[in-house]
Amino acid sequence: MIADRALHSLSYGTLSELELDGYCDFGFPAALHDAAALRLRGVGVEEEEEETTKELLVRPSPSRKRTRLDDAIDSFARVVDDDGGIDAAELVEATRAHLAMIRSGGSALALVAKDLEGNLAKVTELLATTTEPTASPRGERRGERRTLEDLLRLEQGRGVHDGNVLRDPSGAMGLLWIRRSLAFQAHLFESLASPDSVPPKDAARDAYDLHLSPYHGWMLRTVFAASVSQMPRRDAFLSKFGEVDADEELTEEREAEVAEKLRTWIGLLKPLLREWEGCFEELGLEDARRA
Numbered sequence: 001m002i003a004d005r006a007l008h009s010l011s012y013g014t015l016s017e018l019e020l021d022g023y024c025d026f027g028f029p030a031a032l033h034d035a036a037a038l039r040l041r042g043v044g045v046e047e048e049e050e051e052t053t054k055e056l057l058v059r060p061s062p063s064r065k066r067t068r069l070d071d072a073i074d075s076f077a078r079v080v081d082d083d084g085g086i087d088a089a090e091l092v093e094a095t096r097a098h099l100a101m102i103r104s105g106g107s108a109l110a111l112v113a114k115d116l117e118g119n120l121a122k123v124t125e126l127l128a129t130t131t132e133p134t135a136s137p138r139g140e141r142r143g144e145r146r147t148l149e150d151l152l153r154l155e156q157g158r159g160v161h162d163g164n165v166l167r168d169p170s171g172a173m174g175l176l177w178i179r180r181s182l183a184f185q186a187h188l189f190e191s192l193a194s195p196d197s198v199p200p201k202d203a204a205r206d207a208y209d210l211h212l213s214p215y216h217g218w219m220l221r222t223v224f225a226a227s228v229s230q231m232p233r234r235d236a237f238l239s240k241f242g243e244v245d246a247d248e249e250l251t252e253e254r255e256a257e258v259a260e261k262l263r264t265w266i267g268l269l270k271p272l273l274r275e276w277e278g279c280f281e282e283l284g285l286e287d288a289r290r291a
Contacts (some may be wrong), residue, residue, distance in 0.1 A: 067243045068101040069261050076268040085147035086275060088127055095120050095178055102185075105240045108230050115181055119174035123151075126171025130154055148175070149279050156283060166287040172280075176287060179276050184211040186269050192237050193262040195255075201231040217290045 075094035081087045099120065102113045130146055146154075155161075155171050166173045184207045191203030198206070205228055213221060239250045242258040280286045 065243070067241070067261075068097070068104050069241050069258070069265065071097045072101045073261060073265050073268065076265065076272065079268075079272060080275075081145075081147070085149065086272065086279070088146045088148050088151045091148060092120065092123055092127060095123075098182070101241065104243060105237065106232070108227075108232055108237075111227055112181065112185065116178060119177045119181075122169045122174030123171050123178070125169075126151060126155055126174075148276065149283070151175075152279065152283050152285060156285065161285065164284050164287050165289070166285060172285050173287070175276075176280065176285070179273060179280075180211055180215065182269060183273050184208060186266050186273070187211060189262050190266060192234055192241075193259045193266065195234070195259075197234075199231075200234055200237060201228055204228045204231050215288065215290055220291060 072094070075090070075097040079087055079090045079094050081090075095116065099113060099116045102109050102116065105112075127146075130151060152172055152175070160167050160170055161172065166176065187207035187210065188200065188203050191197040191200055197203065208224055208228065212224070216224065235250055235255070238244075238255055238258045241262070242250070242254055244250050244254065277286070
């Protein structure tokens with residue numbers, strides 16, 4: 001088993017030396033907020049939303065290069081469509097942009113990145129097979145654009161799953177673990193967004209207990225405990241996400257800028273995750289088995 005190999009590796013070295021190719025489906029490590037929430041509720045506030053988005057999206061200053069965190073923010077801002085649905089293709093692209101951001105976070109997030117990569121491949125494969133038009137709940141015919149609900153219903157209609165026991169690999173299984181991983185990361189990154197918050201190691205433990213531990217068996221919980229011990233200090237994380245050069249100092253101004261960007265990303269993610277989870281529950285696809 002992968003977890004067995006992980007425990008064996010932990011006996012002889014650090015977690016960064018593990019065979020990361022084996023890690024998948026573990027859910028390892030994760031007023032624009034108001035506008036995104038309004039879109040998810042289907043409230044018609046196009047003008048207000050546009051102004052809010054312009055005001056609160058954190059753009060890199062002209063003197064600084066654009067970061068992967070900037071790309072992730074912009075990508076997640078496009079996920080919720082004008083009808084309040086979750087655009088499946090945009091969600092895949094946002095997850096891909098987020099994966100690039102996580103990779104920039106260094107070795108402490110290597111397992112998170114590998115997990116996202118494996119589950120993203122499952123969703124991408126499902127999306128590539130959805131060429132026929134589908135009907136929305138209101139009876140409208142849709143072409144190539146599909147919502148998260150469309151994607152899940154299509155796979156469900158193919159008889160892939162046994163109720164809420166999801167087949168693995170499958171698109172639904174990939175989406176389930178991506179959501180859990182993002183929820184973990186959002187919890188963890190909240191500690192980075194505030195200088196007065198608990199240290200990242202403590203925040204990671206709290207986030208894990210809430211979002212991932214209920215779905216992990218004993219071995220995975222043991223492996224995760226070891227990975228948490230490698231979480232760096234807050235300033236190290238912020239330097240990575242801000243893509244501060246090794247010979248450059250993380251100034252107070254730069255620290256505040258990266259922290260604000262993280263808050264913007266979290267604000268986008270939280271209402272999206274609620275809608276995402278609600279879609280799974282409505283379709284009876286919330287698989288709570290332990291991995």
